[in-house]
Amino acid sequence: MDRTVALVVAVAIGGVLATQAPLNSALARTVGGVQASVVALGISFVALLALALLAGGLSGIGRLGEAPLHVAVGGGLIGALYVGSIVWTVRALGAGGLTAATIAGQLALAVVIDHFGWLGVARSPITAAKVFGIALLALGTWFVVRD
Secondary structure, three states: OOHHHHHHHHHHHHHHHOOHHHHHHHHHHHHOHHHHHHHHHHHHHHHHHHHHHHOOOOHHHHHHHHOOHHHHHHHHHHHHHHHHHHHHHHHHHHHHHHHHHHHHHHHHHHHHHHHHOHHHOOOOOOOHHHHHHHHHHHHHHHHHHOO
């Protein structure tokens, strides 16, 4: 995928993602917190299953055992942890605060992952500019959540 197209798609999805926590939290008020997360992830599963079928099928899943365990289950567990937690954290932080804190945490760890080339990503050293960017994001997060 072209970098410009990828950037536009990521920004658009990121914008829509800001609605996920408030929607799931509202559902949690009706069905319960963990139950709302189960519903959300169940719908995600059905949507992704349909997308996979449209994009060529599920034959690759037969090779799941070839992947290391942490690779096979890590993304799903992290997704469950995030979706399971946002039904409560959004109530305390608001959509903006939750989004700011989530992005700050993601960026800080992502830069470390890039630096060491963990999880199969290309190595990209931590630079002063990256540290400055993380510091600015941390400051912005503090401004968003401080009240």
